Amino acid sequence: MEPEKRHIGFNKPYLTGKETDYILESVKTRKISGDGLFTKKCSEYFERRYGFKKVLLTTSCTDALEMAAILIETKPGDEIIAPAYTFVSSVNAFVLRGAKIVFCDSEKDNPNIDVNEIEKLITPKTKAIVVVHYAGISADMDKLMKLAEKYRLFVVEDAAHSIDSYYNDKPLGSIGHLAAFSFHETKNVISGEGGMLVINDDRFSKRAEIIREKGTNRSAFFRGEVDKYGWVDIGSSFLPSDIIAAFLYAQLENLDDIQKRRREIWDYYYEKLKHIEKSGLIKFPVLPEYAANNAHMFYIICRNLDERNRLIEFLKSKSVYAVFHYLSLDKSPYYRDKHDGRSMPNSDRFTDCLLRLPMYYELSREDLDYVIYHINKFYGENT
Numbered sequence: 001m002e003p004e005k006r007h008i009g010f011n012k013p014y015l016t017g018k019e020t021d022y023i024l025e026s027v028k029t030r031k032i033s034g035d036g037l038f039t040k041k042c043s044e045y046f047e048r049r050y051g052f053k054k055v056l057l058t059t060s061c062t063d064a065l066e067m068a069a070i071l072i073e074t075k076p077g078d079e080i081i082a083p084a085y086t087f088v089s090s091v092n093a094f095v096l097r098g099a100k101i102v103f104c105d106s107e108k109d110n111p112n113i114d115v116n117e118i119e120k121l122i123t124p125k126t127k128a129i130v131v132v133h134y135a136g137i138s139a140d141m142d143k144l145m146k147l148a149e150k151y152r153l154f155v156v157e158d159a160a161h162s163i164d165s166y167y168n169d170k171p172l173g174s175i176g177h178l179a180a181f182s183f184h185e186t187k188n189v190i191s192g193e194g195g196m197l198v199i200n201d202d203r204f205s206k207r208a209e210i211i212r213e214k215g216t217n218r219s220a221f222f223r224g225e226v227d228k229y230g231w232v233d234i235g236s237s238f239l240p241s242d243i244i245a246a247f248l249y250a251q252l253e254n255l256d257d258i259q260k261r262r263r264e265i266w267d268y269y270y271e272k273l274k275h276i277e278k279s280g281l282i283k284f285p286v287l288p289e290y291a292a293n294n295a296h297m298f299y300i301i302c303r304n305l306d307e308r309n310r311l312i313e314f315l316k317s318k319s320v321y322a323v324f325h326y327l328s329l330d331k332s333p334y335y336r337d338k339h340d341g342r343s344m345p346n347s348d349r350f351t352d353c354l355l356r357l358p359m360y361y362e363l364s365r366e367d368l369d370y371v372i373y374h375i376n377k378f379y380g381e382n383t
């Protein structure tokens with residue numbers, strides 16, 4: 001018998017309950033611009049827990065990536081190697097500084113950049129490699145860092161999906177020269193909008209503070225290191241209000257609980273859909289042995305575009321919202337004429353066939369069973 005109808009959205013931002021308490025506390029300090037009480041608490045939390053050398057909260061991951069592009073001195077003529085299967089911000093930050101993006105295809109069984117394809121794309125103009133750990137599953141970082149060292153390239157980790165995930169025993173975001181995280185409401189821990197820049201190479205620390213403070217040495221001034229503050233470099237306003245950090249801190253205090261629940265949901269989908277994968281109708285994410293799973297996302301790979309779209313429509317008719325993801329950026333209206341024309345078959349396949357299932361803290365066992373029932377039903381009727 002068909003289960004009773006439920007409405008299951010794709011994402012629902014989770015609130016731990018302390019967010020508004022901490023916001024009030026921040027407001028009462030009367031220091032609600034950036035670098036206040038909670039901004040410090042959040043940065044220290046990340047530095048302590050993950051051993052990041054230096055953390056600067058930013059207004060978004062997009063802004064952290066723009067800071068990274070400025071810090072590595074991206075200029076017109078530079079080439080940046082990046083996956084085609086990613087969000088716009090991973091590459092737009094570098095395009096804003098005049099760079100050319102050299103897209104690289106995904107691995108065959110994983111949307112991450114195919115590290116074995118990178119070396120042939122390197123030219124004397126290459127400045128950096130952007131790596132995106134898709135769904136929080138690490139790219140092949142040893143191989144990537146060796147390549148970067150050999151050719152003296154910077155590595156920027158777009159770690160937007162990657163909070164609390166690991167490459168072997170190294171936290172993601174601690175490996176590249178710079179890393180950018182997102183606390184957008186669709187990620188594991190959130191502040192509505194928000195992000196952070198992680199600086200793992202000391203050369204960038206001082207300048208990063210300046211760029212984040214509109215090109216001024218305001219941070220050094222408030223620490224008493226300089227006796228007046230002024231315009232010393234280029235920059236912008238990348239510093240979030242302490243109110244945003246207050247919200248984020250409530251989330252960080254509950255990070256372990258959030259991660260535990262997301263992993264349970266991930267494992268439940270995996271167990272209950274395994275038989276469909278076994279029969280070859282769908283594929284699951286492949287987790288390389290060096291990669292941890294932070295349960296940012298549960299996705300399946302359908303056999304083709306038509307079947308994926310029919311599954312989306314079928315689930316929607318049952319009030320379940322499963323969604324596709326990136327559209328290969330080499331084919332985007334903005335970049336297709338600038339792309340050098342190489343084909344990206346794996347990225348194209350993920351564009352056409354990848355489907356993300358609802359994933360959020362408050363999904364109940366009954367919700368999950370409802371989603372799983374209808375996926376089973378779809379494949380029962382379509383094979």
Ligand SMILES: *Cc1c(COP(=O)(O)O)cnc(C)c1O
Pocket residue numbers: 059060061062063086087089090132158160161181182183184193194195
């Ligand atoms: C969410 C996301 C971003 C952008 O994050 P914002 O904080 O919204 O700017 C960048 N890259 C990837 C891979 C993302 O998923």
